[in-house]
Amino acid sequence: xxxxxxxxxxxxxxxxxxxxxxxxxxxxxxxxxxxxxxxxxxxxxxxxxxxxxxxxxxxxxxxxxxxxxxxxxxxxxxxxxxxxxxxxxxxxxxxxxxxxxxxxxxxxxxxxxxxxxxxxxxxxxxxxxxxxxxxxxxxxxxxxxxxxxxxxxxxxxxxxxxxxxxxxxxxxxxxxxxxxxxxxxxxxxxxxxxxxxxxxxxxxxxxxxxxxxxxxxxxxxxxxxxxxxxxxxxxxxxxxxxxxxxxxxxxxxxxxxxxxxxxxxxxxxxxxxxxxxxxxxxxxxxxxxxxxxxxxxxxxxxxxxxxxxxxxxxxxxxxxxxxxxxxxxxxxxxxxxxxxxxxxxxxxxxxxxxxxxxxxxxxxxxxxxxxxxxxxxxxxxxxxxxxxxxxxxxxxxxxxxxxxxxxxxxxxxxxxxxxxxxxxxxxxxxxxxxxxxxxxxxxxxxxxxxxxxxxxxxxxxxxxxxxxxxxxxxxxxxxxxxxxxxxxxxxxxxxx
Amino acid sequence: xxxxxxxxxxxxxxxxxxxxxxxxxxxxxxxxxxxxxxxxxxxxxxxxxxxxxxxxxxxxxxxxxxxxxxxxxxxxxxxxxxxxxxxxxxxxxxxxxxxxxxxxxxxxxxxxxxxxxxxxxxxxxxxxxxxxxxxxxxxxxxxxxxxxxxxxxxxxxxxxxxxxxxxxxxxxxxxxxxxxxxxxxxxxxxxxxxxxxxxxxxxxxxxxxxxxxxxxxxxxxxxxxxxxxxxxxxxxxxxxxxxxxxxxxxxxxxxxxxxxxxxxxxxxxxxxxxxxxxxxxxxxxxxxxxx
Numbered sequence: 042x043x044x045x046x047x048x049x050x051x052x053x054x055x056x057x058x059x060x061x062x063x064x065x066x067x068x069x070x071x072x073x074x075x076x077x078x079x080x081x082x083x084x085x086x087x088x089x090x091x092x093x094x095x096x097x098x099x100x101x102x103x104x105x106x107x108x109x110x111x112x113x114x115x116x117x118x119x120x121x122x123x124x125x126x127x128x129x130x131x132x133x134x135x136x137x138x139x140x141x142x143x144x145x146x147x148x149x150x151x152x153x154x155x156x157x158x159x160x161x162x163x164x165x166x167x168x169x170x171x172x173x174x175x176x177x178x179x180x181x182x183x184x185x186x187x188x189x190x191x192x193x194x195x196x197x198x199x200x201x202x203x204x205x206x207x208x209x210x211x212x213x214x215x216x217x218x219x220x221x222x223x224x225x226x227x228x229x230x231x232x233x234x235x236x237x238x239x240x241x242x243x244x245x246x247x248x249x250x251x252x253x254x255x256x257x258x259x260x261x262x263x264x265x266x267x268x269x270x271x272x273x274x275x276x277x278x279x280x281x282x283x284x285x286x287x288x289x290x291x292x293x294x295x296x297x298x299x300x301x302x303x304x305x306x307x308x309x310x311x312x313x314x315x316x317x318x319x320x321x322x323x324x325x326x327x328x329x330x331x332x333x334x335x336x337x338x339x340x341x342x343x344x345x346x347x348x349x350x351x352x353x354x355x356x357x358x359x360x361x362x363x364x365x366x367x368x369x370x371x372x373x374x375x376x377x378x379x380x381x382x383x384x385x386x387x388x389x390x391x392x393x394x395x396x397x398x399x400x401x402x403x404x405x406x407x408x409x410x411x412x413x414x415x416x417x418x419x420x421x422x423x424x425x426x427x428x429x430x431x432x433x434x435x436x437x438x439x440x441x442x443x444x445x446x447x448x449x450x451x452x453x454x455x456x457x458x459x460x461x462x463x464x465x466x467x468x469x470x471x472x473x474x475x476x477x478x479x480x481x482x483x484x485x486x487x488x489x490x491x492x493x494x495x496x497x498x499x500x501x502x503x504x505x506x507x508x509x510x511x512x513x514x515x516x517x518x519x520x521x522x523x524x525x526x527x528x529x530x531x532x533x534x535x536x537x
Numbered sequence: 538x539x540x541x542x543x544x545x546x547x548x549x550x551x552x553x554x555x556x557x558x559x560x561x562x563x564x565x566x567x568x569x570x571x572x573x574x575x576x577x578x579x580x581x582x583x584x585x586x587x588x589x590x591x592x593x594x595x596x597x598x599x600x601x602x603x604x605x606x607x608x609x610x611x612x613x614x615x616x617x618x619x620x621x622x623x624x625x626x627x628x629x630x631x632x633x634x635x636x637x638x639x640x641x642x643x644x645x646x647x648x649x650x651x652x653x654x655x656x657x658x659x660x661x662x663x664x665x666x667x668x669x670x671x672x673x674x675x676x677x678x679x680x681x682x683x684x685x686x687x688x689x690x691x692x693x694x695x696x697x698x699x700x701x702x703x704x705x706x707x708x709x710x711x712x713x714x715x716x717x718x719x720x721x722x723x724x725x726x727x728x729x730x731x732x733x734x735x736x737x738x739x740x741x742x743x744x745x746x747x748x749x750x751x752x753x754x755x756x757x758x759x760x761x762x763x764x765x766x767x768x769x770x771x772x773x774x775x776x777x778x779x780x781x782x783x784x785x786x787x788x789x790x791x792x793x794x795x796x797x798x799x800x801x802x803x804x805x806x807x808x809x810x811x812x813x814x815x816x817x818x819x820x821x822x823x824x825x826x827x828x
Contacts, residue, residue, distance in 0.1 A: 091773070091788075116756060118765075119772035243776070302776040303792070310585075322783060323786075329580040330584035333593070334580075334584040442787060
């Protein structure tokens with residue numbers, strides 16, 4: 042960790058140095074190019090880490106074939122990615138395109154390392170413009186200028202929901218709980234009768250189904266046109282009191298604060314725990330493991346719990362995951378934009394998202410199904426190469442990825458259906474542009490909150506002290522963050 | 538000849554032996570556990586039912602890893618790095634250590650001080666990166682072994698060893714007309730095999746285990762050494778990394794394959810140890826006891 046701190050410090054110095062008159066010695070200015078795409082310059086693209094060789098993949102070849110642009114791909118490391126990125130940007134490495142996470146994008150954009158794209162999009166980006174919806178553009182606009190092509194993922198989809206050992210529920214004659222109170226009774230019965238951990242989970246899974254039933258849906262929540270962070274919600278105390286009750290009566294895994302997700306999956310699939318909030322993408326592994334350790338077992342999904350008012354609600358963030366930016370240091374800015382545009386032409390985009398019909402995918406009842414193993418062999422890493430998606434068509438295309446595995450598909454579809462039966466509440470900050478005070482404080486304050494919440498739940502801090510904690514949270518940047526968020530929300534026309 | 542041992546001595550020995558067997562087992566356990574995991578079915582690993590013995594025996598993980606182009610490329614890189622790096626490191630360190638070990642070298646003290654200075658102070662990461670970039674070494678193999686070719690600590694060990702060799706050997710070589718270079722390679726080196734083997738092992742282990750240098754200087758997939766590949770394999774499967782990245786979560790590496798990769802990556806360097814062990818023990822003793 043000391044090393045990380047040193048790197049961070051060093052990079053801070055670096056950025057300052059680079060800002061004062063960058064002397065770019067070694068720009069390799071590749072005039073050579075490659076014989077195939079003689080007309081288009083070779084582009085150099087920086088990707089996020091993924092475990093495959095980006096220059097050998099089917100996708101790399103398909104993209105060059107469809108667009109005519111030869112591209113050289115490089116990846117950020119899996120660890121210390123931000124530091125490495127800063128190092129490369131400070132050295133003016135001549136990347137033409139960068140796929141950035143939200144914090145990375147914001148940092149580079151405000152540091153002046155990224156090219157404003159408005160003119161390039163107007164001149165060369167007709168497809169880009171058509172593919173991306175207005176709210177997404179907002180999120181990459183800083184002071185009226187667009188600094189990146191925003192890439193949404195799979196559209197609105199719910200990731201996690203509580204699952205339970207239905208065979209035990211049947212054995213004990215229990216019904217699926219619909220409210221926190223019923224949940225308490227179910228957990229209590231399971232503990233008394235079966236002697237297993239009633240509810241397990243990991244540290245990141247504290248908020249979710251249960252907190253939603255108390256009215257805590259998202260990181261940001263709107264009431265009467267005003268935004269409040271979840272830490273500030275009055276419901277928080279009720280939620281913590283409830284969780285503390287579960288914890289102190291042994292209904293919540295006492296190791297929850299130190300569990301990792303695989304550990305929680307292990308506990309559920311080995312029969313040590315009865316209930317767990319699962320992400321659908323973990324379903325295939327978990328189901329297989331449980332089948333092996335307890336062949337007679339059965340899993341059921343618990344529909345989203347209702348609040349005291351009888352409303353089942355589920356929170357979701359639709360924030361942009363990736364930003365595709367053109368760095369100022371690029372020597373092929375115009376070509377880079379033409380490349381992005383070519384990738385978003387309807388037919389090209391479709392073939393890059395789900396391959397060729399009859400080869401990689403087939404259409405059944407208007408839905409796209411992958412043809413295996415060809416789909417996996419060729420397109421498994423497709424998402425990593427995405428540079429902006431067609432927001433109108435991609436959610437449909439993307440679901441082909443979920444239909445790779447019947448178990449995966451089952452849980453994905455069940456979760457979505459349950460969410461639709463409940464009310465989906467979108468985090469109002471999802472479409473916010475990068476806001477300095479928010480970007481700067483979010484990570485730190487989330488950690489502060491998570492740590493405190495764990496202490497409140499485990500009883501090592503009394504819930505009566507919550508107001509004191511909130512004061513500290515506000516003082517350490519929370520107040521500033523909430524004020525900035527509201528400033529944006531009001532100016533954007535509260536609630537649209 | 539038998540030496541009588543008192544009760545307390547035997548007791549002490551017994552405790553010692555028990556203690557070391559215990560610690561030996563403790564260090565061995567993770568390997569056994571990993572081996573068992575790598576040989577078990579993924580379902581068994583996920584449910585945590587694998588401890589010291591495989592559950593649902595299979596060898597598919599090893600087949601998968603050994604057919605994985607990225608694993609093989611990076612294995613090749615690591616072997617190349619370890620061999621070239623060790624050879625170069627040993628050569629450069631030796632030819633530097635020899636003159637520094639000779640009292641007749643003028644300014645020896647100051648030269649030594651300059652080397653020792655770099656042990657305590659270095660330019661730091663960013664200047665190093667700038668230097669490497671200016672030299673055109675970023676994303677090349679030499680970036681991984683050139684900066685580490687001289688390790689001052691190793692240099693001092695070799696220098697001390699040379700100093701301990703009797704001066705008369707060198708004198709008689711000189712009388713027979715040997716040049717400095719000849720003296721080094723024909724007289725000093727054959728007498729220094731233990732220390733050479735030790736330092737070679739130091740270098741080899743360093744180059745084999747180093748992932749940090751590669752993480753800084755290498756982004757080209759084809760040049761990544763094995764440890765970096767391994768690091769990225771593990772980090773990219775961690776829940777921290779997968780949070781908010783559904784597409785990556787859909788493509789995670791099964792835990793049994795992770796275990797097999799770790800074992801296969803550790804094995805080669807483990808195999809080197811037994812062959813160098815006898816030199817190793819001698820080499821580490823350098824300078825401790827003078828006969």
